[in-house]
Amino acid sequence: MKMDFKKYIHDTVSLQKVITAADIPHSCNANSDPVVSYNGRRLHSAVDPHQEADEWIRSCAGQIVEMLRRHEKASVLVVGPGIGYAIPALERYFDNHAIAKSRINIHCIEAFPEIARKALSLSLWEPSELKVEWSVIDESTRFSDLYMYNDSVCVLKGSADYQIGKPVYEEFLGRKVSSRLSNSRLRVLVPTPLYGGSLPAALHSADALTELGYEVELMDLSIYYDHYRDIDKLTRIEAHQKSLRGLLATFLAECIVARANEWKADLVWAVAQTPLTPPALRELRHLGIRTAFWFVEDYRLFEYWKEVCLDYDAVFTIQKGDFHRQLHALGVAHFAYLPCAANPKIHYPEALSPQERLRYGSELSFVGAGYFNRQLVFSEMKKHDLKIWGNDWPQSMIDSKLVQEDGRRVATDETRKIFNSSKVNINLHSSPQHDGINGDGDFVNPRTFEIAACGAFQLVDSRSLLPELFTSEELVAFNSIEEMKEQIERFSHDDKSRQLHAERARARVLRDHTYAKRLADAMRFMLDAFPELQQKTESSFVDSLIEAVADDSEMAEYLDKLDREAATDLDAIVSTIPLGKGKLSRPEGILLLMKEFRDWGVEKGVIS
Known part of the structure; x- marks a missing residue:
């Protein structure tokens, strides 16, 4: 059956991309739900994609409800929609909360034409009362190229599809808010x-x-x-x-x-x-x-x-x-x-002096507090060249010299030196109840990102959220203490593999996992959820003038001294110039001349 892509795609560029895209295959799970992978990565849960989509929508639908309290309509941008399980999930959510679907526009933003083609071919949301539109973007697509609704907009992101195409999606969304961030x-x-x-x-x-x-x-x-x-x-x-x-x-x-x-x-x-x-x-x-x-x-x-x-x-x-x-x-x-992150200004590769290497360096190292599981694991590794740094360790481990320098708290600058001078950094997440690894562990601790940002090699215990943050080519994870010991033995003697993993992990952190990236994501969320904050981020009239005269330092300095709240247009700026009280400065003369020319143009009808 021939698919009418025009039903959901309204711009010719996206339409052409989808028409010429390859048709990727799909399978079905036990419930006959389509299961699709792209470049070896699954786009959604293979067991219950509907439940997964419902959970995702519940986690972010609050901003839609909040926006509909203030506006008659809202447009929902689903960025990285995959094959579209989020659309029926949105419909179920609106049904359960008695929200009129006529007030909602759904705009799916997809970076991969093949995924968009598969989604539109399946049309999992049909039949639907929602107004649905699809667009395919690339690195050059501007937000204003696609988004044309006059009502308010909510951005939903974070799916597996979003993670796969994250650089493209972030560039697209960055253009939406970039003017707000300067x-x-x-x-x-x-x-x-x-x-x-x-x-x-x-x-x-x-x-x-x-x-x-x-x-x-x-x-x-x-x-x-x-x-x-x-x-x-x-x-x-x-x-x-x-x-x-x-x-x-x-x-x-x-x-x-x-x-x-x-x-x-x-x-x-x-x-x-x-x-x-x-x-x-x-x-x-x-x-x-x-x-x-x-x-x-x-x-x-x-x-x-x-x-x-x-x-x-x-x-x-x-x-x-x-x-x-x-x-x-x-x-x-x-x-x-919002996962943890690293600060490249603090966490970076550092060349150490011979004295520093002697003090901080070792074959194996661990930095962190002495939680119960860590005490049990490391007390059995006394035969290794292991140095433990941090506080709250038992006195017996301090006395044995396993824990360094009397178990004192370690400063951030020192952790960087430890990471950079250790052949293998062990990163074992804390647990007060488990004997070793917490099999139910999900979050990824700050240490994971910090060691990686330092360009150092680490072995980290498996966490359920780790695969969406790092690949196995970037970080080596272990699922048991025995596996950790095997990896220590292997990588201690494989300088090339350690270096490759460390380089890839550092590149991934710098690209995706800095505090600047995290806070940019958080502020986008806040600006979308609370419009009054968005108004505060918009450049003032004075700031726009300063940007326009960037190569005129004298004028820029003059403008920068003005009250941005009061100086909302040229008339307001000129009203602050003290006339008849001595010689005018060059910036003052230019601004008066600009006003005279503007007023003349308005009078002659050449300026509206």
Whole structure:
């Protein structure tokens, strides 16, 4: 049967690509659902693709509902739609939530013509009441080339198809928001935790947001850690300790609110363990200040997210699946998967001196805290040239010299030296309950990205979310302690393989897994979900003039001193020039001349 591709494709470029594309084969699962792979990678679940699509839509449909509260219509861009299981999932979601489908336009953005052809040939969504359109893009496609609706737009992304074509999709979406990320007037306050593993995430987030062009203030609360720690010295009574820590958290939360209000922040970006209490978050919401929470911890072990997630405007997680189902069940409207990352300014290949290599170097190394599973695994490896770095290890392992330098906390600069001077870096994710590897482990820890960014070789325990972040040619994963030992033996003597894996892993991090990439994704999510933030990111009239006169430093300097809130057009700028009070500067003369010429043109009808 001949497929009428014109039914869903309305631009000639996409239509020609699909017509001439190869027809890729498909199989069917036990439920007769089509199963399709592309370049050796499956586009969806082979067991239950409908359930997988339902879970994905539930995790991101909150932004659609929010947009429909403010607008009559919304356009949903499904970026990387695969063969289209998301479309019937959207229809089921709208049916369950009594949303009129006439208010929704679905626009599928596909990077691979073969996938689009297969999807349109199958048309899994038919029959449908939804208005559906498909477009095929490439590296040169501009957002404005395809998107022509006048109503609001929501972007849904994160499928397997999106991961396969991520560079093309990110380039396309980047053009949608690139103008928002330069000369941004949006102010982001980043308060830090007092201490712990999530503190670096806050510091790297602030650095990335600054790199993206936002106005950022880092509120370093780690200076209060000594006060937190000294509470134990004041009293040994647990009830008093708990009360005092609660009072300190309340004080710091109010400090964050006060600073955000004083500084006129538009967004407060918090990470796990940032001392923001529900009352403080509600106060920020009352002030019109948006909040985002990057929960960079295991939701199963640290359950305090349940107490605060509803009071944040958006929640970002390093896990998905069941965690996202729980967030949805609690009523969290805006949440998204945001894995950990590396900061190339901090994590990079470094040449060490002979003294540094002697101190930090070894055949095998491990950096991290002494969780139960790690203690059991490494206590059996005393015969290896192994150095363990970090705190919270038992005294027996410190006394045996396995744990280095009395088990002190290791600074970030030192971890880079350790990674770069170790032949094999072991990366064993923490678990307080398992004897070795957590077979149910899903999230990928920051250390994975940091070691890779340093151009160092690592062996990492398998995680369910690891394959979508790194390939087996980039990272070597083990599924058991015996397999880890076999890999140590193999790669310790294979310099070439270690180097190839390390180089590929570093290239992958620099391309896909930097904090700048993560925060750009997060801010796209925030700007799509909250239109008032988007307005703040648009360049002011003054900024557009500065960009236009970039080669005239004198004029640019003059313009930069103007009040951007007040100087909204040429008339407003000229009104600030003090006439009759002495000689005009060159920029002032030029601006007056521009106004005179503009007014003359309007009077003569040659300028509208």
